[in-house]
Amino acid sequence: MIRYPALNEGTTIGVTAPSSGVSVELHDLLRLAFKRMEVQGFKVVCGETIWTQNKAKSSPAKVRAIELNAMMSDDQIGLIIPPWGGELLIEILEYLEFDHFKNKWILGYSDTSVLLLAVTLKTGTATAHGTNLVDLRGDYSDHTTAMWPSVLSTKTGESILQFSSEKYQKEWNHANPSPCVFHLTEQTYWKSIANHHVNMQGRLLGGCIDVIRHLIGTPFGDVLHFQKNHCNNEPILWYLENCELSTADLRRSLVQMKLAGWFDHCSGLLFGRSDANRPIDNYTAEDIYKELYEELQVPIIYDIDCGHVPPQMTFINGAYAEIEVKDGKGSVKQTFKQ
The missing domain is CATH 3.40.50.10740 (Murein tetrapeptidase LD-carboxypeptidase, N-terminal domain)
Structure with missing residues (x-):
């Protein structure tokens, strides 16, 4: 619960x-x-x-x-x-x-x-x-x-609905402060691997992959225990964002999460926008997402409103989420289900 x-x-x-x-x-x-x-x-x-x-x-x-x-x-x-x-x-x-x-x-x-x-x-x-x-x-x-x-x-027991942003901030401009802090100039477009219209459901878990990956193997990162004892073995819907990792390091981190069982009984993955995803030998973030899709056979969405390229939605770890993405627009319905 x-x-x-x-x-x-x-x-x-x-x-x-x-x-x-x-x-x-x-x-x-x-x-x-x-x-x-x-x-x-x-x-x-x-x-x-x-x-x-x-x-x-x-x-x-x-x-x-x-x-x-x-x-x-x-x-x-x-x-x-x-x-x-x-x-x-x-x-x-x-x-x-x-x-x-x-x-x-x-x-x-x-x-x-x-x-x-x-x-x-x-x-x-x-x-x-x-x-x-x-x-x-x-x-x-x-x-x-x-x-x-x-x-x-x-x-x-109640639900809350959020929608993808209209625009996002490409880069910080501290020399020109904005009344709303962010300078939202670029068109937001949520993307998916394989399907243009995606629906996914599950218990939300996630965060900045640079740092949460270090919980693997510790008493603070027991995802399987959480899944069994707190959410009746319902599938996990992961949201992740990359702050500073190269694509090779991102791939290593995701493989480690997979080998640690974090993606067992997973219903999908969502990746936030990132200006970090530096290609290594033409190896891009999109390549990683495609490989994950082939390995896990679950929907994968990327460039969502989450992380270090603002703005971002409020995602609740533990909430039951229903997510729909179509034509670049996304909706996230979170139900505070026990």
């Missing part, structure tokens, strides 16, 4: 940095994001880790874990949003007190997806893969990003 947290109006957001914090010269980004959250009616509680960054982390692993443990056990906090991802979240997993975590949302992506997937696999509690806090600092959010409160407000 899956437990779904509830996002209540006026809830308190706990901001902690389980991976990277924010360097001094960028603290204004945090303060802007806090103001936007308060305008929307939320309260904000800040941890100390968010204000520091050194040696690829906000602070030592135990310090990060203690702060996160405290926020996860605090009844006054209803939602955890890190400022952004980073590099070394995996260091804190062994210090986390999963048994004492209260039923509350954690929202984020990039390195934060290590925490999201570990929490869902270990506890059966749904987690939210979506926007980072600093990306909410704009005067307004695009329609895709702005869905996050609606998704997190969905009640157990």
Whole structure:
């Protein structure tokens, strides 16, 4: 059975940095994001880790874990949003007190997806893969990003529908700030291997493949146990996105996931847009997707609204999803099914 947290109006957001914090010269980004959250009616509680960054982390692993443990056990906090991802979240997993975590949302992506997937696999509690806090600092959010409160407000047993974006951001332009943070200039087009019209269903799991692959073989990456004990052996629908991997490394990672049994009883795979997929000897991401399709014989969708090429949908680890893609447009219906 899956437990779904509830996002209540006026809830308190706990901001902690389980991976990277924010360097001094960028603290204004945090303060802007806090103001936007308060305008929307939320309260904000800040941890100390968010204000520091050194040696690829906000602070030592135990310090990060203690702060996160405290926020996860605090009844006054209803939602955890890190400022952004980073590099070394995996260091804190062994210090986390999963048994004492209260039923509350954690929202984020990039390195934060290590925490999201570990929490869902270990506890059966749904987690939210979506926007980072600093990306909410704009005067307004695009329609895709702005869905996050609606998704997190969905009640157990109910459904929420999201649609693919109209446009996405090709590259960051920090010298020319946008009122909605992102510069959405390119036409969004969801693509598929083999079929132009695709339907798939299953329990959502996923995140940034660069980092979640390192959960394989650890106590925090037991997908088969999760599938058996929390979702009645229903098929898994994987969503994955590549931040920095070359195509060869992406292929190695996917083969490792397959050999570890992560794709056993899988109903499909979705891949986010990526500007990383660097070809190796003419070996492209599309080649990888075709090989996976031939090996797994399940639908494969790519260039979806997920990951480091914004905007992105809010995907709920553990939710039951029904996904349709036709003529480049996609819809994602998530049901908070226990």
